[in-house]
Amino acid sequence: MFIDISDIKKSYGAGENRVEVLKGISFGVEKGEFCVLLGPSGSGKSTLLKALCRLLEPASGAVYLDSKDINKMSTEEVARTLAVMAQSANAPGGTTVEELVCYGRMPYRRFFDGLNQEDRLAIEEALEFTELGPLRTRLVHTLSGGERQRAWLAMALAQKPKLLLLDEPTTYLDVHHQLELMELVVRLHREMGLTVIMVLHDLNHAARYSERLIALKKGTIMADGPTDEVFTQSVIEELYDVKAVIMRVEANGTQYPVCFPYSVEEHD
Ligand code: ADP
Numbered sequence: 057m058f059i060d061i062s063d064i065k066k067s068y069g070a071g072e073n074r075v076e077v078l079k080g081i082s083f084g085v086e087k088g089e090f091c092v093l094l095g096p097s098g099s100g101k102s103t104l105l106k107a108l109c110r111l112l113e114p115a116s117g118a119v120y121l122d123s124k125d126i127n128k129m130s131t132e133e134v135a136r137t138l139a140v141m142a143q144s145a146n147a148p149g150g151t152t153v154e155e156l157v158c159y160g161r162m163p164y165r166r167f168f169d170g171l172n173q174e175d176r177l178a179i180e181e182a183l184e185f186t187e188l189g190p191l192r193t194r195l196v197h198t199l200s201g202g203e204r205q206r207a208w209l210a211m212a213l214a215q216k217p218k219l220l221l222l223d224e225p226t227t228y229l230d231v232h233h234q235l236e237l238m239e240l241v242v243r244l245h246r247e248m249g250l251t252v253i254m255v256l257h258d259l260n261h262a263a264r265y266s267e268r269l270i271a272l273k274k275g276t277i278m279a280d281g282p283t284d285e286v287f288t289q290s291v292i293e294e295l296y297d298v299k300a301v302i303m304r305v306e307a308n309g310t311q312y313p314v315c316f317p318y319s320v321e322e323h324d
C-alpha cells in the first residue's frame with residue numbers, strides 16, 4: 057500500500073466546545089490511484105487532507121507513506137513524496153510565477169545553494185506542462201483565477217512528487233477554467249503516473265474524472281469504492297441530505313453520469 061491511513065482522529069476546541077471532526081478514518085491508497093473525496097461542508101475533508109500531509113497532527117492514528125510513518129520522516133522527505141495544492145493560498149506579495157515555481161524545489165536544495173541543472177529542468181517542465189512559460193515574469197497576484205491555480209499546480213509539479221493532494225482547486229473558477237484544470241490533473245495522473253487525492257465540490261466532475269470515490273460525512277467514511285458503485289442516488293442523497301436523480305448524458309460519443317439534486321431533505 058502506497059498510503060496507509062490508520063484510525064485518524066482529530067478534534068478542535070477544548071472542554072464543552074470540543075468537537076470531534078475526524079472520528080477514526082482508515083483507508084489505503086495504491087500507487088497510481090485517482091481518488092476524489094466528497095462530502096458536505098464541515099465533514100472534515102480539508103482536515104483529513106491536512107493530516108495526510110502533516111500540516112496538522114492528528115490526536116491519534118497514523119499515516120504511512122511507502123510504509124514509513126509520516127511523523128518519522130524529515131520535512132524534505134515528505135515534500136519529495138507529496139505536494140499539496142491548498143483551497144485558497146496567497147503567494148507572498150511581489151512573487152513572480154517563476155519564483156513561485158522555484159519554491160517547489162526547496163525540498164531538494166541546501167540552504168543558500170543556487171539552482172542546479174536538475175532544479176532548472178524541473179522548473180521548466182512544470183512551466184511548460186501548465187503552459188505558463190509566457191507568464192513566468194508576471195506577479196502571481198495579477199493573474200486570473202485560472203492562471204493562478206495553474207501557477208500553484210506548477211509549483212507542486214516542480215516538487216516532483218509521487219502524490220498530489222488537491223483541496224477544491226476548481227471552486228472559484230468558471231466552467232472553462234474548471235475543465236482546463238481538471239484535464240491538467242488527469243494528464244498528470246496518466247502521463248506522469250501521479251497518485252491523486254482530490255477534494256471536489258462538483259459532483260459531476262467527481263463522477264467523470266475519479267476512479268474511486270470516498271464519501272465523508274460528519275467525520276466518518278460513509279462510502280468508499282469504485283466511482284460507478286459510489287456515485288448512486290442513495291449515496292448522494294444520504295451524503296448531502298438532498299433528493300437527487302442521476303441521469304446518463306451523452307456528449308461527444310461518450311456517456312457520463314450526471315447528478316441533479318432537486319430538494320433538501322434531512323436524513324438522520
Ligand atoms: P470540510 O473541508 O469538509 O468543509 P473541514 O475539515 O474544513 O471540513 O472542517 C471540519 C469541521 O472542523 C468544521 O466544523 C470546521 O468548522 C471545523 N474546523 C476546521 N478547522 C478548524 C480549526 N482550525 N479550529 C476549529 N475548528 C475547525
Ligand code: MG
Pocket residue numbers: 101102103143223
Ligand atoms: Mg474544506
